[in-house]
Amino acid sequence: MSSFKEIGVSKWLIEALNAMKIYDPTDIQKACIPAILSGHDCIGGAKTGSGKTIAFAAPMLTKWSEDPMGIFGLVLTPTRELALQIAEQFAALGASMNIRIAVVVGGEDMMKQAIQLQNRPHFVIATPGRLADHIMHSGEETISGLRRVKYLVLDEADRLLSNSFGKDLGRCFDVLPSSDQRQTLLFTATVTDSVRALKDKPVPEGKPPVFIHEIDSVDKIAIPAKLDISYLFLPSYVKEAYLFSLLTLEENKDKTAIVFVNRTHTAEVLRRTLMNLEIRVTSLHSEMPQSERTNALHRFKAGAARVLIATDVASRGLDIPTVQMVLNYDIPADADDFVHRVGRTARAGRSGEAVSFVTEKDVERILSIEERINKKMDKYEQITDNLVIKSSLKETSIAKREALMAMEKDGFGEKKRINKMKREGEKPAVNKVTKKTKKVKKVKKSSD
Structure with missing residues (x-):
């Protein structure tokens, strides 16, 4: 069985993995880490719980520690919760190296995120929609660091490459280095045709071919x-x-x-x-x-x-x-x-x-x-x-x-309904229950 040392992971990172009680690489880690360290773009497919995050985090962190410049890597993922979980793993792995991470997801303060991006964190973990918002509205000073990233990761790539993320992904790609100037790593539990088709795209001159690790058995x-x-x-x-x-x-x-x-x-x-x-x-x-x-x-x-x-x-x-x-x-x-x-x-x-x-x-x-x-x-x-x-x-x-x-009584779904009507150009109708409740509160406040 290969060890993390044998597949090229830095000594400091092996110590961090051991502290997390992770001693031996999984199949996807053994397959992908050496390939990524050798400069290959990578498509990694393996079942849930197989250690995909470390399969891309370990080689990125190993290379980053050799030359910790600017925004080194960008990880895009479909949900806020997954972005926060990935950020936690990066933070735990890089704690001894004073790693700086920015999480850029919806539902959080845009200004604080813009300041984080301006301060050039080492890694950015983001959802495509919120990062696209910053690209469109936060100015060049905020997004300029993204123009020099060394690694782009699409986690849950099959979902990100579906139609629902297409426009936001396109805006993100527009500010990133071209594919011959960065490594692109795709990871997913289900390797769909849209993911698999990427292996057939022409490889820039001088760049190694795309490495693919995929479990063949659908049942597995x-x-x-x-x-x-x-x-x-x-x-x-x-x-x-x-x-x-x-x-x-x-x-x-x-x-x-x-x-x-x-x-x-x-x-x-x-x-x-x-x-x-x-x-x-x-x-x-x-x-x-x-x-x-x-x-x-x-x-x-x-x-x-x-x-x-x-x-x-x-x-x-x-x-x-x-x-x-x-x-x-x-x-x-x-x-x-x-x-x-x-x-x-x-x-x-x-x-x-x-x-x-x-x-x-x-x-x-x-x-x-x-x-x-x-x-x-x-x-x-x-x-x-x-x-x-x-x-x-x-x-x-x-x-x-x-x-x-x-x-x-609480008006659940009212905000979503109003936003939908605004997008469709209709005038939102006021929820009678909510309106009545607000009137009661106003009367009560004035009587106080």
Whole structure:
């Protein structure tokens, strides 16, 4: 087995890895680190939990320590949470070398981020949308350091290369050195055709060819060996009751679980409903302020909440080793998103369980997922209709009704609705409940 020393990692960085109890490189690290140190661009594909972050961080940090100039590397990633997690790893690895890192994500103060960028941090970890905002609005002094980066990393490259990020990525690429003046590193758990096609692009003269490390077996890359996958067929109008029954089964009542949903509204309904039912729950979705998102993730990691309700902002890359169950409350439209979701459990050799809630509308999606993972799901036998009716249907209905009333009173989703109408050129209508609440507060304030 190769050691970190044998594959070219700096002595100081090996000591930092050992302090984190990381002693031996994983397969993707053994394959990619020497190639990156030799100057190759790299496409790395491997299953979740295989150590992809260190596979690009270790060679970048090794080269940076030899010549710590300006902004040395830029890492682009699709979500704020993943950006913060990558930044934590860089900070931990480079602590002894006084490394400076800037995290540039939405939901944080633009001015503070601009000042950080002007101070030339060694590494920038960013989401494409917020970095594109700085490129367009923060001035040349802020972005000039990006024009000389040595490394560009696209983490979760399959997602970044989808249409939704295209415009922002283009703006970011416009200020970076050309491909022959930098190394480009792409890492993902699912090597899609759009990622694989990049290997066929012409290589600039004098630059080594693109190095590709990809696990060939779809089954290996998709599903951890110790993950038990099952489904629960149920009517769509009683999903909350089934969820509560499953979470409170004797064998599940102490398990940590991530419940994935497709919409932010569903995430908020479930969070409030389960809270009314005295489940220790938190949520993670795009309509939450960044401070609340960060706090929710910390609460779940610390065990203050045992259930995390999340949209797909939590499906990629997040490393929460203690997750014992993943519940697909809603089935994703893309089979690869299912792969990323269930990859949040059964990590680093641990066992885990994934249960999918299948309604009459989801059958085609499930068949597509089973084809993608090359595996048939088993039926989850512990929950029956009689159990749900007897133990949770009535109290869950009451809790959901109270949750919906509270959401209407709080005007949940109002900001998103108004912003959407503004983009479409319509005049936003005022939410009557919110307006009434504001009037009451104003009267109360004046009477004080």
